[in-house]
Amino acid sequence: MITRLLSLIFVGLMLIQNNVCDACVGRTLYVGTLQSNEGKVMSEMLALLINERTGTSIQIRSFETSEQLYTALKSTKEEERVDIIVEDTAQALSIAQQKAGTSPDQDFIAVKAFYEKELNVVWLNPFGYTANSTQPSISAPLIRKDVLTNFPLLPRVLNKLAGAINDKAFQALKKALDAGDKPKNVAKDFLKKQKLI
Template identity: 35%
Template sequence: MINPYREVFSMNRIATWLLIVFATVSVVASGAGQATACVGKTLVIGTTPSAQQQLLAEIVSLLISERTGTTVKIERFEGADETHQAQMRAEVDITIGYTGEGWVRVLQEAPAEDAQALFDQIKERYNKELNLIWLQPFGFEHPSSVSAEVADQVAPVVRKDTLKKFPALARLINKLGGVIDNENLSALDGQVQERAMRDVARDFLRDNRLI
């Protein structure tokens, strides 16, 4: 005689195993899809030989690659003008912008007297005239090379068409907004003297729970 309780128990075991198998397959498929979504995507960050720019580029690069799986390359140019021109030619997606330099050397305007007003104006002008987007400043002030009165704000500058291709990129990079103040920057500069720059950048992001 068939034991109905044993039969029900067996059916429950089969159902449980089927659920486990289905869940496992779903997780594997999801992971594969996420990895595939990042294949073939490459971003280029352009910098000058400045150690500060290279450090900031490493921080931005690692944030993007660690959080999205996107390949990010850093290319160094001879100076700010060469870096800007490469970005205008679409050879570079992201640069590190300094408000004073951008306002005077790129837009050919007289030095500004108010740091926040300068940032607002350069952000608007770059967007309308150059199709470049200034993201949130890192948080530290840099002595301006064009004005003795107003310090530069420093921020990532991204091509508008790049942001269209990578819709979540601006929000991701903006997580660095206000995170690197002058004290943090000084500490990072000191660490770079003793350790590899990329390691310093990675530890900074981990310490701030950004990766």
């Protein structure tokens, strides 16, 4: 009995030690995106900002379909999970199977509540642009709640992009991509010009 108890205590201690160790040595976060130019540049934007300001290692995972992306957003397996995505309210209403309200702001409130309750995902403050889809919509970074628990600093960092990309700025990003510039370079140039990194 005593041996069993001691073993349990040791396992408990080692679990604590390994969790603490994870926090010290660094864990990788995963940003998920669809394979569109816009998706790529915004995911690079988030990855660069987090990495440059916190040192956290970031890996971007691309998906062909929204269904695959949301499956990864629910996964707990290291090899397939994503922790952060960029989403707009039009697509989110479709995911939530809800009808559009009378304004994008109202849609934002509706999908924010749905995602938090049903998907355990938190919407952060919107980037500012509204022209990413065929109807007006609001885009923002989304983070899993469990990630938020372990990385409480992330909202403070990512909210530096809140309102920082208006429609004009977003069109300039798209134009650079259409001209053949790499999404990572486009994102880095923007962040540097904004003095965010």
